[in-house]
Amino acid sequence: MTDKTPYDPLKVDAYAGHLAKVNRVKSVIATEDICNEQGAILIPKGQPISVEATEKIVRFKLIRPLHDTVAIEDELNDASLYTVLMDAIKKTPDLLSMHNQFNLDPIIRMQCHCFNQFAVLRQKLTVLSIQLPKTFANALTSSWLCSLIGFRMKLSDDDLNALFLAALTHDFGMLHIDPEILNKKGDLTPEEWRQIHAHVVIGQKILEEIEGLPKATARAVLEHHERCDGTGYPTQRDGSKLGLLGQIIAMTDSVIAIYTNRFLKENRSIREIIPILQVNNEAHFYKTYETIVLILRQSDLPPSKPISDDDAPVLIDRFSKEGNAMNLRLTIAEKVMAELENDEKNRKLTALHNVHRLIMNVVNGAGILSDSYTRWLDQVKKEQLSFAYQETEDAMQMLKELQFHMKRLTRMLHLYAKNNCKDKNTQALIIGSLKKLSQVDASLMKQPALTE
Numbered sequence: 001m002t003d004k005t006p007y008d009p010l011k012v013d014a015y016a017g018h019l020a021k022v023n024r025v026k027s028v029i030a031t032e033d034i035c036n037e038q039g040a041i042l043i044p045k046g047q048p049i050s051v052e053a054t055e056k057i058v059r060f061k062l063i064r065p066l067h068d069t070v071a072i073e074d075e076l077n078d079a080s081l082y083t084v085l086m087d088a089i090k091k092t093p094d095l096l097s098m099h100n101q102f103n104l105d106p107i108i109r110m111q112c113h114c115f116n117q118f119a120v121l122r123q124k125l126t127v128l129s130i131q132l133p134k135t136f137a138n139a140l141t142s143s144w145l146c147s148l149i150g151f152r153m154k155l156s157d158d159d160l161n162a163l164f165l166a167a168l169t170h171d172f173g174m175l176h177i178d179p180e181i182l183n184k185k186g187d188l189t190p191e192e193w194r195q196i197h198a199h200v201v202i203g204q205k206i207l208e209e210i211e212g213l214p215k216a217t218a219r220a221v222l223e224h225h226e227r228c229d230g231t232g233y234p235t236q237r238d239g240s241k242l243g244l245l246g247q248i249i250a251m252t253d254s255v256i257a258i259y260t261n262r263f264l265k266e267n268r269s270i271r272e273i274i275p276i277l278q279v280n281n282e283a284h285f286y287k288t289y290e291t292i293v294l295i296l297r298q299s300d301l302p303p304s305k306p307i308s309d310d311d312a313p314v315l316i317d318r319f320s321k322e323g324n325a326m327n328l329r330l331t332i333a334e335k336v337m338a339e340l341e342n343d344e345k346n347r348k349l350t351a352l353h354n355v356h357r358l359i360m361n362v363v364n365g366a367g368i369l370s371d372s373y374t375r376w377l378d379q380v381k382k383e384q385l386s387f388a389y390q391e392t393e394d395a396m397q398m399l400k401e402l403q404f405h406m407k408r409l410t411r412m413l414h415l416y417a418k419n420n421c422k423d424k425n426t427q428a429l430i431i432g433s434l435k436k437l438s439q440v441d442a443s444l445m446k447q448p449a450l451t452e
């Protein structure tokens with residue numbers, strides 16, 4: 001968050017509106033007189049936090065933060081948090097199987113007990129559960145998976161607690177951002193993106209004021225969108241300056257997003273996420289990657305539905321077509337990246353080179369785009385080598401992840417040319433390359449290419 005709109009816990013923001021909406025389903029009352037900074041009473045003690053009441057206080061500065069002066073009836077506590085968390089895990093057989101196999105239950109119960117000590121966390125998590133249910137669902141799965149990873153990494157009890165609390169609260173900042181921006185359909189403006197990105201700083205500021213909460217929790221929340229290659233936010237710090245807990249949350253957020261948005265819909269096992277993790281093995285510390293891959297490999301999860309002789313040629317043909325397009329993109333990207341100097345003092349340039357290096361490391365390391373791999377796939381198809389079908393599917397997952405990173409590189413090049421590149425020739429080279437990349441996309445997707 002920049003100085004333009006610094007978060008101020010005393011200033012009434014979107015959180016008041018959320019409380020008023022919660023008040024429609026659970027009573028929310030003022031536990032003391034709510035006063036403006038001059039001491040005038042705006043909402044007397046005992047009054048409900050209704051829509052009318054919040055309209056009176058909007059944009060005022062208060063003497064105390066709103067969350068310290070209200071109480072919600074029947075808010076989440078250790079027992080109810082454990083119940084909703086386990087309900088979420090039980091909905092997905094893969095996660096329940098891992099929960100039981102790795103004996104995670106005592107850890108989760110201990111963490112829920114730890115959560116219960118903090119009134120502000122109980123209140124805000126209750127508001128999140130009612131007002132932003134998708135974010136709440138993500139917080140539950142994230143805190144569960146973080147606990148599993150932290151437990152298997154043999155973190156201390158203090159770090160395990162700090163990690164669980166950070167995973168549970170990592171998007172609390174969203175409660176303080178204008179819901180019109182959060183719910184906006186279509187493209188966000190740069191200013192709207194800036195406000196959304198601010199949720200990490202808002203979350204950190206809320207948490208660092210809570211007495212007794214581990215300091216590592218606030219730091220992990222601040223860093224949960226950073227990446228070790230320096231392409232995250234808010235500070236774009238590289239791995240040498242990032243803490244472990246924030247990176248565990250960052251990785252679990254990616255894993256959960258891929259699993260819930262893609263794999264569950266395709267009826268695929270979470271274990272099949274390993275090839276995607278391999279592409280990203282340095283994104284959030286190698287140690288974190290190693291632990292989750294080991295957990296998945298050791299898991300008793302049943303194998304996914306085998307690929308049939310009928311499906312395999314379709315898969316191989318698709319892989320060949322998309323692989324060829326990726327090779328074209330790589331050639332274009334390599335040419336433009338060779339012209340961009342690698343100036344370590346320039347964060348934007350460093351981030352561009354880091355993403356390009358990641359792509360090339362995967363391409364060279366996995367060999368899935370080489371001529372010999374293409375010949376191998378031809379053989380698999382022709383001779384119906386069913387033992388190689390799963391490997392082909394893994395290669396497809398890796399290719400999809402490479403496509404994601406290539407899009408990321410393209411977006412970063414576009415922003416660099418637009419906002420940071422001072423040299424006209426370099427700028428023209430980047431713009432020319434972006435046009436060529438868009439033509440490759442268009443030929444693959446059969447969509448019209450960008451003409452300018």
Ligand SMILES: [Fe+2]
Pocket residue numbers: 170171199224225
């Ligand atoms: Fe976030």
